[in-house]
Amino acid sequence: MTAVTVGDLLADEALRDGEVIGGRAGIEAAVHHVTLVVTGAELDDAPYGTVAILDLGGAAGALRRQHLAEIVCRRLHGRAGRLLVVAGGTFAAALSTVRLADRLGLPVVVAPDAAPHALAARLLSVVHAPELALGRRLAEGAARLRTAGSLERVLSVLDAVLDARTSLATTDGTSLAGSRPRHPFAVPAGTPVPAVDRTGRVSTALCPVPHTEGGPRLWIVCQCERSGPLWRDTALGLLDMAAAYVGAWFATERLNAERDARIRGGLLNEILSLDGPPPPHVAGQAARLGWRLDGWHTGIHFALVGSVPPAPATVTPILSAGLTAHGIDVPLVERADGWSAWHTGERPPDAVASLVTTVCRALADYHATSNVPPIVAGTGHAAPGPDGLVTTLAEARRAALVAAATGRAGTVQRGDELGTKRMLLDWYGSSVVREEAERMLAPLLREGNEALLETVDCYLDSGCSSSEAAHRLGTHRNTVTRRVQRAETLLGVPLTDPDDRLALQLACRMWRLTRDASPAGRRAAPSGALPAQPEV
Template sequence: MRGSARIRVADLLTDPLLDGAVTLAGHGGLERPVTDVSRYTATGREPGAAGQGTAGPAAGGEADAAGEPEPPGVEGHLLVCDDTQVTPPHRLDALVRGAQEAGAAALLVAAGRTRPLLSGMRLADRLGIPLLWLERAEPATLLFELGVRIRAHELTRARTVLALVRQLTAKKTGRDILAAAERILAVPLSLVTSDGTPILGEPVTVPPGLRLDLPVPQSAAHLLVHPVHDQEGNRAAAWLAITLERADADRTETLGVALAVAEPFVRSWLTGQRARAGRDAVFQTGLLAEIMAARDTVSRDVVENALSLGWRLQDWHAGIHLTMENSRAREDRDSVLGQHRDGLARHGVHTVAVVDRGDGWALWTSGELEPRPEEARQLLRALRVVITGLPRSWGLVAGIGRARLGPGGLAETLTEARDAASLARSHAFRPAVEHADELGVARLLATWQRSEVTRAFAETALAPLRDREHAHLLDTLRTFLESGGSAVATAQTLGVHRNTVGARVRQIRERLGVDLDDPSQRLALQMACRALDAHS
């Protein structure tokens, strides 16, 4: 039985068997189908793993007893020869010409240190037959392995599964599991969340056609994904993903089976990690509760336990309290909190820990020196930018406490941060982030915006924008003012282009007849917008 024509020369070049092979010439023939593999000798053709026939690929073949020329019998084959057949180098010309005339798919030279002459490569280019070069290969072994790959797909798949099981059984960490699978499969492998964020490996771009809300294996162009199920088995805790440059149908199927084999090993590791994280989370929550209760009278045991976690209680601390209003976001808390911390880190803000406090999560920064006032502003700005860049549907709300010293200071700044988050949650505008330094001003503004005088002013001043046709302009004005007049931040929050914001602001100026560059008018309009929200 002949091999499947689904496999092409370019497909074989992505297979682990030909790892290190280079295409020296004949790139135009890489899409030729490969039906079998044969050894190309000086006198004729030897069959590969299951090949038949003995005719050589030279033009015209050999004559049989009846005097009729025998067919070459290598049409569509990958012909393999060793370095002795290209020594001296000029012999390659005859090999290339003979392979092309016999209808071979490609010529593979399993060579030592021999290098081909330019004439041989030019001939391969002119004839359009791929000339592949692979060092350190043993031709006999290569023939057998390629024969299995081309002609016996089920055997290749079974050997891959066996190799995976043998290797993965001894691996204890997720990184080791993925590294071992990558070595066997010769493809990049990642463990990602449903939006492609990496847990291990590289990030993955999830094409629109994939439904990662459905915990079933899926594929799209250049991507295979397989769910890593949670303990209940009814949803995906993560996804194993393979990014492919190209692969034939048989190799794609083998890789899909390989992901299914690797999944239980990854699931076991991930379950263990989450169990340990859960125990650590309970420990951290209890420890922080002791610090919040004892403040500056914390015991030596508490200090030692804090140091074991990397918490330097004697430092200066600035607390953050973060909440999520979306229940689905809370289910994926590890991913959400991880992206939030990573975003802060990209802005130079490195948090010590994330501790569950029941109504939200406590984060804080620590340092030996008292933070300068501009550092507090940097933290507020970074937090607003990060929350603006994350999905609005998550409903992230944050509060920031003042910088405080020592364990008692940590308790105070986290208390202030929680109060600031409560005030931020009451706002209709986003990003909802407040700083404890602004609480007094915020409460004063809240009193003003609830007054009947402010309400009357708001209805009059904003009347040109309050009809349904111009509701988008009112929303833009509100966001623009709350973003400090930043067109970039406004565009990010609204999910529109910056030029769209500019055009809308010009319309707002014309309809309201106001100068938005005047701080007094901006403040008055901001209070008017808040007053409308407070009475709606």
């Protein structure tokens, strides 16, 4: 281990409550000795790299203490000292003392509650036996981590032992739990390994959390402004231990969530397949989950945009928290094609529009979260009893299918406003129509022509407006016009003909809905791509 620095001593538990009043430029200096000072004469033979503990117990009066501190500060600097700790009594530092410390680059710490003799013994052991100090801190941290029991407790143990701000963060720096980092940081590139980065006076220790294949990469991030080599070695050891606890905690939470999701999904499927009143065991399970089967239900269905089911389990708590934050406290059940939810009241709601507005706001906040897949929603009519729950959820699911066809994240489609769109529901799920759409669009699906197909799709959805399509595609209207003309030539279909235009628009809609069905399609599909459609 390299020599202990002033920063290491400041991070030690004995000095954590001390106030650094000046001389911060010398925090990186190496320390070689610790001595107790009463009059200042003790420094005449002090070795190079000494830390002085000034005992104020024998100095009466504020002026006397002030004068003594400045004398010791000058003498310590003359002996190439490293740190002055003023202890054993109250001390109000004058501006002259602060300026002197800054000018000399000698850190001065005021620790009025520390016992000078005990403090000197503690710091001396750290300086001359850093390996022992490292082992003591690791043992203390390990003992406290074993009884942590939760993610928040693990992070708080690291805060306490390392005198730092600790958080759980994603690779892009988003803090998920703990104390949000005050200073920017970057995770190591390449293979995730524990590391410590030093920027200015701030040390940032990072350690990857073990994760399952395909899961998100999470990091424990620990930042400290009072640190040195001993702190960095301690942080790497403790974070490595803590990462195992955090990984185990996440694995347990994931298993519990998957178990609960299976229970909720299985019960909802049983309710939806009922023919008549629910039997006692179904009613009992619903009651234990807090589900009401009586009353008036308004179904809500959330569907993914741009990826293939099943829905990521990590999205469920984010979506649920967003709904709850907007006052939509409803059951949220993972389904094969998204999530089903329903609102229950004693009487029919006055208006579904207010629920739709609230869902729109909740989805807007959800999409403001980084690294979440885009989602749309559909709502159903309000209907009473268990049979009404089946009806409204089926309608909400169909409405979500239509919302997904728009390709716009955050869209909420009301089931009672589907109108003529109901005619398209069976069409969306038809394999025969899908094959015909692929045949029609084949000239544009060849290598190098997919940009033409995307342009034609956007152009038709924009009411054949080149300006609107250019705005949505982020290109010039003349580019849209040239691409549309090129597509007409390849397809042999004039877009001026209403029938041909309608057929081509429906084929483009089917292409957009199904292009993510294969792994190759998922890799190539832009953000607006939609999954293969679920059974309605």
